[in-house]
Amino acid sequence: MKILISACLLGMPVRYDGQSKGVVSHWLQGLGAEGRLLPFCPEVAGGLPTPRPPAERQGEHVITQGGKDVTTEFLRGAQLALALCRQEGIRLALLKEGSPSCGSGRIYNGQFTGVSMAGEGCTTALLRRHGIDVFSEDQLAQLAERLRQLQSAG
Numbered sequence: 090m091k092i093l094i095s096a097c098l099l100g101m102p103v104r105y106d107g108q109s110k111g112v113v114s115h116w117l118q119g120l121g122a123e124g125r126l127l128p129f130c131p132e133v134a135g136g137l138p139t140p141r142p143p144a145e146r147q148g149e150h151v152i153t154q155g156g157k158d159v160t161t162e163f164l165r166g167a168q169l170a171l172a173l174c175r176q177e178g179i180r181l182a183l184l185k186e187g188s189p190s191c192g193s194g195r196i197y198n199g200q201f202t203g204v205s206m207a208g209e210g211c212t213t214a215l216l217r218r219h220g221i222d223v224f225s226e227d228q229l230a231q232l233a234e235r236l237r238q239l240q241s242a243g
């Protein structure tokens with residue numbers, strides 16, 4: 090059983106600022122060594138460059154700090170993430186908290202002031218609507234438990 094993972098959490102420099110946000114975990118390293126982590130960046134897949142202007146959700150839209158509407162690219166990336174999950178039979182995702190694509194518990198409030206609020210990113214929302222469980226890098230224990238449940242259920 091494979092897990093979709095935000096590419097930046099695996100150390101790939103795909104964030105808006107050209108950096109990564111690698112998460113350190115022996116458990117994850119083990120899954121990676123078994124070929125069970127599928128890295129994906131919805132924003133890059135959706136057609137946005139790296140680096141790119143920061144963007145935040147404003148209701149159903151995603152807007153860059155400069156005021157450009159990039160909703161189409163964000164939604165395209167979300168659809169591609171879902172398509173990959175379907176193709177690979179993926180039921181679990183580990184996505185970067187706080188991102189307008191990948192956030193699962195909180196996102197920035199759309200004002201570019203560094204203030205976050207409860208909410209989820211575009212990709213997380215779509216995956217959850219289609220029955221895929223999404224966890225953040227702060228929830229590795231919960232993800233491991235869910236993986237164990239799914240595996241024992243066959």
Ligand code: SF4
Nearest residue numbers: 095097130185188191
């Ligand atoms: S869209 Fe997701 S995978 Fe891509 S850089 Fe942002 S948080 Fe990481």
